[in-house]
Amino acid sequence: MTDQTCETVEEPPDSPWLQSLKTFRSAGRGFWSDVPDSLWNDWRWQMKNRITSREQLEKYMPTLLPEESEGSRLANTKLALGITPYFFNLIDATDENCPIRWQVIPRIQEASTAPWEMSDPCGEDTHSPVPGLVHRYPDRVLFMVTDRCASYCRYCTRSRLVSNAAGYDFHPDFDRQIEYIQNTPSIRDVLLSGGDPLLLSDDKLESLLRRLRAIPHIEFLRIGTRIPIFLPQRITPALCNMLRNYHPLFLSIHSNHPRELTTEVREALGRLADAGIPLGNQSVLLKHVNDDTVVMKAHLHKLLMCRVKPYYLYQCDLIAGSSHLRASVRQGLKIMSELRGHTTGYALPQYVIDAPGGGGKIPVNPEYVLSHNNDRVVLRNYEGKVFEYPEAADGSPVGVKLVRKSESDLA
Ligand SMILES: *Cc1c(COP(=O)(O)O)cnc(C)c1O
Numbered sequence: 001m002t003d004q005t006c007e008t009v010e011e012p013p014d015s016p017w018l019q020s021l022k023t024f025r026s027a028g029r030g031f032w033s034d035v036p037d038s039l040w041n042d043w044r045w046q047m048k049n050r051i052t053s054r055e056q057l058e059k060y061m062p063t064l065l066p067e068e069s070e071g072s073r074l075a076n077t078k079l080a081l082g083i084t085p086y087f088f089n090l091i092d093a094t095d096e097n098c099p100i101r102w103q104v105i106p107r108i109q110e111a112s113t114a115p116w117e118m119s120d121p122c123g124e125d126t127h128s129p130v131p132g133l134v135h136r137y138p139d140r141v142l143f144m145v146t147d148r149c150a151s152y153c154r155y156c157t158r159s160r161l162v163s164n165a166a167g168y169d170f171h172p173d174f175d176r177q178i179e180y181i182q183n184t185p186s187i188r189d190v191l192l193s194g195g196d197p198l199l200l201s202d203d204k205l206e207s208l209l210r211r212l213r214a215i216p217h218i219e220f221l222r223i224g225t226r227i228p229i230f231l232p233q234r235i236t237p238a239l240c241n242m243l244r245n246y247h248p249l250f251l252s253i254h255s256n257h258p259r260e261l262t263t264e265v266r267e268a269l270g271r272l273a274d275a276g277i278p279l280g281n282q283s284v285l286l287k288h289v290n291d292d293t294v295v296m297k298a299h300l301h302k303l304l305m306c307r308v309k310p311y312y313l314y315q316c317d318l319i320a321g322s323s324h325l326r327a328s329v330r331q332g333l334k335i336m337s338e339l340r341g342h343t344t345g346y347a348l349p350q351y352v353i354d355a356p357g358g359g360g361k362i363p364v365n366p367e368y369v370l371s372h373n374n375d376r377v378v379l380r381n382y383e384g385k386v387f388e389y390p391e392a393a394d395g396s397p398v399g400v401k402l403v404r405k406s407e408s409d410l411a
Contacts, residue, residue: 009293009338021258021298024266024305030089031060040085043234047150047199051083057105063093064105071106078321080163081106082152087230090259099257099289102325104151110321116356119160121317123358130180132172136360140189141181144172145197145208150230153254155284155325157317157354162195170195178211181218189220198227198234202242209246222250224282229255232268240275252280252311256290258299266306273307280311283349285335291327293338300339300347310349315364318356329353329364337366341382 011018032040032049039045051057054072058064064072075081083104091105092098120126124134124142134142147161147170161168181187190212197205212218227234228251243249251272255261273279281303283290290296300310313336316326336351352361370378375398376388390398 009297009342011294018294018298021295022302024261024263024302026263027086027089030085032085032089041233043231043236046084046086046231046233049085050151051085051088052081054081057081060088061091061093063096065096065107067108068105070108071110074108074111075106076165078110078165079106079152079154079156079159080165082149082163084151084231086233086264087151090262097288099295100259102286102288103153103155103256106154107324109324110154112323113320114318114323117318117320117322118356119166119320121157121319121356122354123356124158127358130173130176132170132177133180135180135184135187136358138186140191141184141187142191142193143177143181144170144194145192146172146195146199148199149194149196150199150227150234153226153284155286155316155319155322157319158195159319174208174211178215181212182215185217188217189222190218191222191224193224196225196227197223198225198239202239206242209243209249213246220248220250221246222252224252224254226254228253228265228268228272229260232262232264235268235271237271240271240277243272243277244275247276250278250280252282253308254282254284255299255303256283256286258295258302261299261302261306269306269308279306279308281308281349282312282314283310284314284316285327285332285351286316286325287327288325291331291335293335296335297339297343297347300343300349304344304347310347312361313349313351315351315353317354333364333366337382340366 029035029040035045051060054069057072058069072081087100087104090100092101095101124136127134127136129135132144134144136142144161147164147168149162152163156162160166161170164170181190192208200208209221212221253269255265269279283299285291290299303310313332315329315332316322332351336348339348351364353364354361368379368381370380370386372378372393374393376390379387379389381387392398
């Protein structure tokens with residue numbers, strides 16, 4: 001056997017810790033209790049009132065750690081600090097290791113770059129035929145729409161350009177991007193990304209979707225966005241009514257921890273699902289956040305309750321300054337094998353490594369095929385029990401030739 005565990009990692013269903021992870025709660029109002037509902041629920045108000053400086057962080061969070069204070073000073077030269085008031089309210093200021101805090105409050109460790117870390121870990125800039133497009137796979141293309149997000153994830157794989165703090169000066173040219181897609185008939189799938197495409201106004205986004213839909217070889221559109229998590233107020237009925245005109249349109253959200261799935265988020269995702277938009281989730285495996293089977297499982301279950309199919313679990317890219325957030329591949333494999341078979345198949349994401357340097361996403365899976373022999377494949381199940389499936393080395397079902405021979409003998 002390999003070193004992979006086959007244990008059940010179960011938290012009793014009535015454990016208070018598990019209950020608190022799985023309960024849908026509102027983010028509440030926190031410091032903004034006197035703001036009228038009409039403003040709080042307005043996504044533009046949330047954007048205007050983001051926490052973007054060390055001074056604001058210190059004001060709203062007296063428990064700010066020295067390493068966070070230092071990190072926040074540094075942020076505006078690397079990847080900007082930005083947190084919507086809504087999302088800020090999910091931080092537990094009394095907990096140094098709050099999983100929300102680790103994701104959005106910079107720490108001074110971001111200044112340390114390991115030798116294998118890079119500013120463009122997936123080699124996107126070398127696969128870019130025109131600015132703002134990454135064309136790595138034969139039939140689909142990544143279309144960057146903006147360099148802005150509602151809040152900034154400290155492990156952002158695209159921090160070289162996102163938020164423009166590092167001076168990349170990203171200027172998408174939709175005309176050139178669309179022209180390349182028009183002239184490349186092998187592309188049948190366009191993935192809008194950024195930055196966050198849902199920061200565009202409804203009108204701008206609609207004009208882009210309309211132009212892409214007008215290209216005859218485009219079959220499938222999708223949007224990668226963390227807005228439903230950082231800014232659920234943006235998911236208005238008007239936005240959903242617009243999006244539903246561009247089907248088939250899928251949406252991939254990005255959530256990492258069960259506490260991100262609030263009642264506000266559940267309602268926003270419900271509006272998208274009701275507009276017929278299939279929803280997937282992409283998580284990043286992160287130390288201090290979700291590198292634990294019980295937490296991961298609670299998150300996956302909550303996603304299903306929000307009608308979201310867990311799509312990918314990413315090994316954290318080798319982005320400069322992310323060592324303090326990186327969980328190991330071994331831990332990722334251990335979590336995956338503690339999930340497979342132990343819970344709903346629909347709940348399981350595909351664990352992938354986006355190959356350093358630009359090879360694309362590579363699936364990494366616990367080993368279930370123990371050996372291929374001359375007459376059988378040897379397998380293990382989720383409990384570690386061994387099973388055999390008869391099959392010859394050339395793939396033909398064992399015994400079939402023998403049966404036929406005896407049949408022809410009879411004839
Ligand atoms: C992730 C990614 C895609 C989409 O890959 P899927 O496996 O189809 O989801 C496309 N292009 C680039 C550059 C990507 O990084």
